[in-house]
Amino acid sequence: MSNLLEINDLSVSFDTPEGEVQAVRDVSLSLPEGKVLALVGESGCGKSVLCRSVMKLLPRTAKIKSGSIMADGVDITNYGERDMRKLRGRMFAMVFQDPMTTLNPVMPVGDQIAEAVRVHNRRISRTDAHRRAVEMMELVGIERAEERSRLYPYNFSGGMRQRSVMAIALASNPRILFADEPTTALDVTIQAQILDLFREIQATLHTATLFVTHDLGVVARVADLVAVMYAGRIVELGTVEDIFYDPRHPYTWGLLQALPAWSRGRDMLNAIPGMPPSLIHPPRGDAFACRNPYALGIDYLEQPPMFRISETHSAATWLLDPAAPKVQSPIHGGPHAEQ
C-alpha cells in the first residue's frame, strides 16, 4: 500500500500583529490510497490549517516554516500558485464546513459543477460538461438533478447544498479529498445522510480522504485511520480500533470521556478542564500538560517524542516511556462510543 499523501515534519505559522502563531507544529502524517484518515481535535488546534496548507489555500500571512509535503511521490512543498492550480481539483479537492456560504449565491448550481468539470479540460464542450454535472448531482444523491441543476443555491436546503459541494469536489476525479468538518453545520439527521454518502462514494471511487472533525462519533462512522491533534501537533495516531479500544494519550482519553455516551445515566457530561494554550507562545514541554491529570514532571520540561505502540499505532506522551509509572487507562471497562 503506497502513500498518496505524505506530510513530513510540517510547521505552518501565521504572522499576526500579536506575533507569530504556530498553527501547525512538526506534523508528520501519511494518507494511504483509498483510505479515510480522520483528523480530530478541538477548535483552533490546527486541523483546518493543516488541510489548507496542503492545498495552499491559506492567506498570504501564512508560511510553511519547515517540513515537506509529498503528493503522489512528488514534493509540492515549494509549488507556486500556477503549479498548485493544476493540482487543485485533479489531485486534491476540498469540501468545506458551511454549505450555506461556500456556493456562489448568484450562479446556478449546475454551472458551478460544470465549471469544475471544465476547468482542467477545456476540450469538454459546455453541453457535455453540463451533462457530467447532472451525473455528478445524481451521484451525490440529488433527485431530479437535470431540473435542479438550473436552480440557485438559495433554492436548496443545507443538505442539498453540501451534496452539491461534494459534487463540485468530485467533478475532476480528485485522488485526495479534504473534508473540513463537512457535517458540522448540518442538523443531525442530514449529518448522518452526508456521512453515509461519504462512505458510499469512498467505496465506489476509492478517493483517499482526510476528514477533519471534532466529533468522535463521526470518526467512528467514516474513518479507517485516526490522527488526534492538539495545539498544532499530532498526539496520537492509529487505526479506528487502536484509538477507540486502546487509546494511549491522556488527551484522547479526555476526548472519549467527553462523549455524551460516556456520561449516560449521570447528571453531568465529562469535560476536559481548562483551555487549549495560545499558539503564539506555545508552552514548553507537552502543550497538554497543564490540563492533564496524568502529567509527569518531565511533561512540563520536554516535548514527548512519538512512541510506537504497534505497526499502526503511536502516541506522543511520556506515559509510554519505559521509565514512566504505569497508569491504568480510564477508558478500559467504560462504554465505547457508538460501538
Place this chain on the structure above:
Amino acid sequence: MTRKNWIPYLIKKLAIFLASVLALSVIVFAVSRLSPGDPLVSYYGERTEKMSPAERRQTMERLGLNAPLTTQYVRWLEGALRGEFGISYKYKQDVLDVIAARIGNTLLLGLPGFLLTFVLALLLGILCAWREESWLDKIISKAGTVLSCVPEFWLSLVLILFFSVIWRLLPSSGAYTIGKENDIGDRLRHLILPMAVMILSHLWYYAYMIRNKLLEEIRADYVLLAKSKGLSRGQILFRHCLRGILPSYISLMAISVPHILGGTYIIETVFSYPGIGTLSYESARWKDYNMLMVLCMLTGVVIIFANMLGQIINERIDPRIRASEGLEVPTNEP
C-alpha cells in the same frame, strides 16, 4: 421566467411607472408654484417692475396663473396628455422646441461621459482590487480621493488654463466653432475638456465602491471553493466575484443616470456649453414654470426608467432579488 409570468410582470412594472410619473408631476407642480418668486420676471424681465397692478393681473390672467392651483394642474395635465407643454416664459417658444435645440448637445456630452465613467470606474475598481495593497492600488486610491474632492468648477478652470490658455491645444468654450456646426472633429475637440472634468470628478466615487465591494467578495467563502476547484484568480474575479457586485453597482448607476441631463450644469456653465443643464437651473431660478415642469418630468422619467431597467438586469444576474419580491419563488424541498 416563463412566458405566462411575463405579461402580468410587465403590466405591474408599467403601472408602477405611470403612478410614479403622475405623483412626480403633482409634487413638482405644487412645489414650484408654492415657492416664492415671480414668473412674470422671466417673461418680461426688468419691465415687470414698472407694471401697474392692473397690467399684472391682466398678464397673469393671460398666462393662466390666476386660476386655483388644482385648475392650473388639471389644465396642465390635459395639455400634457395631448403633448402640449406650453411655452417657455423666457424664450417665448414652445418648451419642447427650446429643449430640442439643446438636448442634442447635452446628450452628446452626458451619454458618452456617463458610459465612460461607468466602464472606466469598473476597470479601475477591478484593477485596484486585483492589485490590492500594492503601490499601484495605494497611489490610485490616494490620487482618486484627492481628485474626487476637487470641485468641478475649479478643475474645469485649471484644465482650461493649461490646455486652452497655456498650451493652446483645445477650445475653452462652446459646443463648436462658429461656422463649423457639422464638423465632427471640431465638435469632438470641444467635448474633450468638459467630458474629462465630468469623468474625472465622478470616476473615483464609483471605482472606490467597486474596489471595496470586490475586496469584500474576494474574502467570501465561495472563493475558497472556487479556488479549490483549480480556478485562477482572474477566473474567480471575473466569473464569480464580479457577478456578485454588479447588481449593487447597476443600482447605483441607475440612480446616477440623471447626471446626463441635469448634473452637468456647472460644467456647462464654466465651458459655456449650450446644453439643458443651464436651462434647468435658469427655469427653476426664474420660475419658468412650463420649462421647469418638462425638465423635471424628463429627469424623473429617466430616473424611474433607469431604475426599472437596472432592476430587470439585476434580477437576471441575481434571481434572489426577484424571489424577495414574492414573484416566482420555486419551491424545492428535498
